Amino acid sequence: MSFITDLQAVWSRHDSLLCVGLDPEPSRFPAVLADHPDPVFAFCKAIVDATAAHACAFKPQIAHFAALAAEDALERLIAYIHEAHPGIPVILDAKRGDIGSTAARYAVEAFDRYQADAVTLNPYLGRDSAEPFLERADKGVILLCHTSNPGAADLQDLDVGGRPLYQHVAKIIAESWNGHGNCALVTGATWPGQLGEVRTLVGDMPLLVPGIGAQGGDVAEVIRHGATADGTGLMISSSRAIIYAGQGEDYALAAGRAASDLKDQINAQRNSPAR
Numbered sequence: 001m002s003f004i005t006d007l008q009a010v011w012s013r014h015d016s017l018l019c020v021g022l023d024p025e026p027s028r029f030p031a032v033l034a035d036h037p038d039p040v041f042a043f044c045k046a047i048v049d050a051t052a053a054h055a056c057a058f059k060p061q062i063a064h065f066a067a068l069a070a071e072d073a074l075e076r077l078i079a080y081i082h083e084a085h086p087g088i089p090v091i092l093d094a095k096r097g098d099i100g101s102t103a104a105r106y107a108v109e110a111f112d113r114y115q116a117d118a119v120t121l122n123p124y125l126g127r128d129s130a131e132p133f134l135e136r137a138d139k140g141v142i143l144l145c146h147t148s149n150p151g152a153a154d155l156q157d158l159d160v161g162g163r164p165l166y167q168h169v170a171k172i173i174a175e176s177w178n179g180h181g182n183c184a185l186v187t188g189a190t191w192p193g194q195l196g197e198v199r200t201l202v203g204d205m206p207l208l209v210p211g212i213g214a215q216g217g218d219v220a221e222v223i224r225h226g227a228t229a230d231g232t233g234l235m236i237s238s239s240r241a242i243i244y245a246g247q248g249e250d251y252a253l254a255a256g257r258a259a260s261d262l263k264d265q266i267n268a269q270r271n272s273p274a275r
Ligand SMILES: O=c1ccn([C@@H]2O[C@H](COP(=O)(O)O)[C@@H](O)[C@H]2O)c(=O)[nH]1
Pocket: 021, 023, 061, 093, 146, 147, 148, 149, 186, 188, 210, 211, 212, 213, 214, 215, 237, 238, 239, 240, 241
């Protein structure tokens, strides 16, 4: 199995395009974890178990672990997801990008140390910077194309020879970097027009779409502009709106309900006659 085949299988098995983001921030943890000896792992594990049935992927963001010196918790968490919820891909959101020799070490970090199924990369150092990741044909390589933040337009929308820069990124990756069929692109939910342009340029390539929930993206717009003809093609990511849905002892239950509700909202749009 590979990242892409696992993703296609879980889209169908869980009838879900929802990617659950894991961004632990201890200041937002429920009081019940205050004296826990291993709070980051315990919090994330509870969220994973409560949301797994509704998820097509998990996306831990590495800075949220590294800032806490909790890389060990991240390693154990990914191992736990593979063991307890096999077949649900883990995307390490690390946005790596560096010269080839360093990129090779980042690939070892993501795929061998952390055992991630896919990793996010910044493509702006060019093809050689992505090569150590691209050559791992069973792993997913998810490259920033049009990000969800307000400043995304500053550079990514700049006109370059009659086309915005992000469209060049989409075309180059689809036409040249995707020789192993293991590429995907990050396109933010908060920029639905650009999401639609990317979909047109890259065919059925999977798109990781952050920006639903805390950043205010619109589910209907994402499905309308981003879904493939068969109603898949998307990993629609939400972190804070799911993992901090509840503050009490039942925080994991609340996260499970938030994930289930968002999955249902997404599916209602996938099945809408207006699509
Ligand atoms: O364009 C991008 C790329 C990555 N992210 C990451 O996704 C989550 C979003 O968290 P929410 O709580 O759902 O807003 C976070 O880890 C970002 O680093 C993104 O938001 N936009």
